[in-house]
Amino acid sequence: MHIEANATSTAPPQAAQVWTLNLNTEMGLVIESPRLAAAISDTLDRGIDRMADEAILDQRGDLEWVELTAPGEVRYTTEPGTTFSKRFGTGFMSWPPIDWLL
Numbered sequence: 001m002h003i004e005a006n007a008t009s010t011a012p013p014q015a016a017q018v019w020t021l022n023l024n025t026e027m028g029l030v031i032e033s034p035r036l037a038a039a040i041s042d043t044l045d046r047g048i049d050r051m052a053d054e055a056i057l058d059q060r061g062d063l064e065w066v067e068l069t070a071p072g073e074v075r076y077t078t079e080p081g082t083t084f085s086k087r088f089g090t091g092f093m094s095w096p097p098i099d100w101l102l
Helices: 013-018 034-051 084-093
Strands: 003-009 025-031 054-057 063-068 073-076
Touching: 025 034
Parallel strands: none
Antiparallel strands: 003 025, 054 063, 063 073
């Protein structure tokens, strides 16, 4: 069996060296076992609503997060689980011209 994983982050490498960050990352897997791939896919399909919020654009084009709960949808206009200082820090870290690092 062969499994490969790939992860990317929106934070520059220097930021991770200075602070311990809870990063929003994207991950991908390459799984060569059809049986294992199907099992992982089925598990994610069944549980992804409980594990992740959906980021959407509202009618005005503003970013909104939707969480599915037992009573129904809960909508957030700021990223769930963040504080003002964490959002400020993320915004501040986006100012330097780091595109060449990505």
